[in-house]
């Protein structure tokens with residue numbers, strides 16, 4: 001069917017032709033590019049006088065600095081000083097400096113005379129012309145450089161320092177901090193610019209030096225620059241445009257935390273989406289730091305009165321303002337800091353005695369069953385609704401599926417973890433604290449993907465209080481001021497102090513300031529291992545406002561449940577019924593299930609090595625190297641082939657290495673090994689029948 005050519009159709013075709021035809025010059029093409037060119041060109045013309053003036057001023061400063069170096073014979077004096085011969089050469093240097101002063105005065109007098117003659121011959125236009133030429137020359141001298149491309153893989157060419165501030169200051173500071181040798185220098189990748197209330201600059205170290213060492217020795221560098229270490233932020237530039245020798249520095253003009261704190265923007269938010277990273281605070285340069293919470297968990301540690309509760313409330317504030325999110329709040333501080341959360345929480349408690357600990361135990365058991373149920377239900381969902389075994393925003397908001405993002409906050413988590421009341425679980429005697437630790441560990445491992453977020457705050461981040469297994473699985477960490485570097489490492493992770501992150505160095509006056517080690521990317525982008533953050537200020541009054549709004553939102557949406565809806569809380573578990581309530585996941589394996597009897601080799605040896613660790617809730621992945629080493633003189637190829645015949649195929653996974661990092665290794669999924677064991681037992685008993 002032929003199309004009638006309407007006036008609009010003709011116009012549209014003409015526009016299309018003009019935008020595509022090679023005959024039409026680029027600037028005349030009716031695309032947004034032409035408009036952009038016009039806009040940029042006008043802006044450029046309007047800005048040029050101010051830019052020219054700026055360049056002339058910078059040129060003046062640069063010319064003055066060069067002259068001062070020259071007149072003071074700095075290069076000669078420095079060389080003499082480095083060679084330890086300054087005293088011998090002093091007279092010579094002074095004489096040369098005196099001579100250069102005389103040359104300077106001579107040139108000034110000559111220039112003045114020449115200008116006077118010019119004025120006499122050509123009138124005022126003569127000196128004006130000379131002035132204009134001089135200004136152009138100064139502007140050329142002071143024009144902004146865009147930085148250098150940085151160090152190439154093979155170093156070549158001179159290292160040129162171009163910085164409108166005296167770059168030698170920085171090089172000297174690096175040398176004083178023993179981060180550069182006397183014959184080494186820095187290469188400026190991005191010239192110094194103002195960022196917030198300070199200077200930022202990116203430099204390349206010589207090829208023999210590592211950026212990680214600069215980060216580690218930040219304090220020495222701060223001393224060499226004569227600033228407090230809180231004023232100096234040093235980051236290795238990673239990812240695109242970065243390499244192991246590139247460092248970004250930010251030097252604040254003054255203590256960045258001396259200004260009054262900022263209120264959280266959530267106080268003014270009508271509503272929030274719990275899937276959006278929550279506004280957590282600001283970095284020293286004043287940029288906002290948002291903290292993602294879903295699919296991870298958070299550990300907050302600090303000595304008393306440093307702002308743990310405030311930080312935990314900030315983290316949970318986003319969930320309070322999302323009517324789809326469910327909250328479990330356990331306040332073992334037993335103060336009134338969390339009281340307002342009772343208006344919105346599905347489960348709420350404030351207290352610190354054994355009954356409260358048992359109530360928490362009940363919640364944990366409930367949440368573990370919930371997680372198991374969610375995984376079971378997710379398995380039945382189609383791939384479009386649930387592409388991986390992970391909660392998605394759509395699933396979490398689907399009432400029919402009933403899997404809302406659930407945030408469990410435990411303030412002063414050391415109270416339940418240290419409870420010594422004895423209980424028996426499946427014949428095993430242990431303290432309630434140990435059991436709480438086990439359940440929290442299980443939840444922190446399996447819960448995040450099913451939409452259960454754990455936020456734990458503690459005054460005592462030591463190894464006796466927070467089991468290492470639990471710490472290892474808490475993805476995000478926030479360390480406010482602690483007593484010493486060991487406690488800081490307890491919160492932030494092994495060896496973090498040697499990488500330059502030690503929260504014991506924060507000042508007592510810096511309340512709410514801590515080191516955040518996020519799980520994955522945060523709003524700053526790039527690959528940051530950790531960063532210093534000053535949390536937003538969230539006093540009780542604002543917290544109450546947020547909780548009242550959260551209640552209103554839930555009320556309108558018909559989502560007030562549990563405690564907030566006024567339902568009687570379930571009676572806390574007692575020591576006697578703790579055992580009966582243990583969910584399947586936490587039950588130790590039936591006697592004999594993880595023993596090698598009746599199993600074929602090498603499965604029998606694998607089970608003998610792993611024992612109960614193979615059970616549900618135990619290990620998820622076992623490296624091949626570990627199995628081969630444990631089984632002694634086994635042929636790795638035959639071992640892999642036999643296991644493959646039993647349905648266990650090697651996969652790659654990340655494991656922690658002893659140096660504190662992670663590495664990828666090959667190994668077997670415990671789930672597949674379990675299935676193989678059960679299958680072998682079923683086959684064995686069928687054969688016996």
Ligand SMILES: Nc1ncnc2c1ncn2[C@@H]1O[C@H](COP(=O)(O)OP(=O)(O)OP(=O)(O)O)[C@@H](O)[C@H]1O
Nearest residue numbers: 261303304305306307308309310511512535536537
């Ligand atoms: N971001 C912040 N900016 C300024 N001051 C803050 C900030 N966060 C907390 N504070 C101050 O620190 C004080 C202690 O905060 P918070 O109650 O959260 O400490 P805590 O570590 O939980 O204490 P405790 O261990 O005694 O429970 C607060 O009263 C508040 O004035």
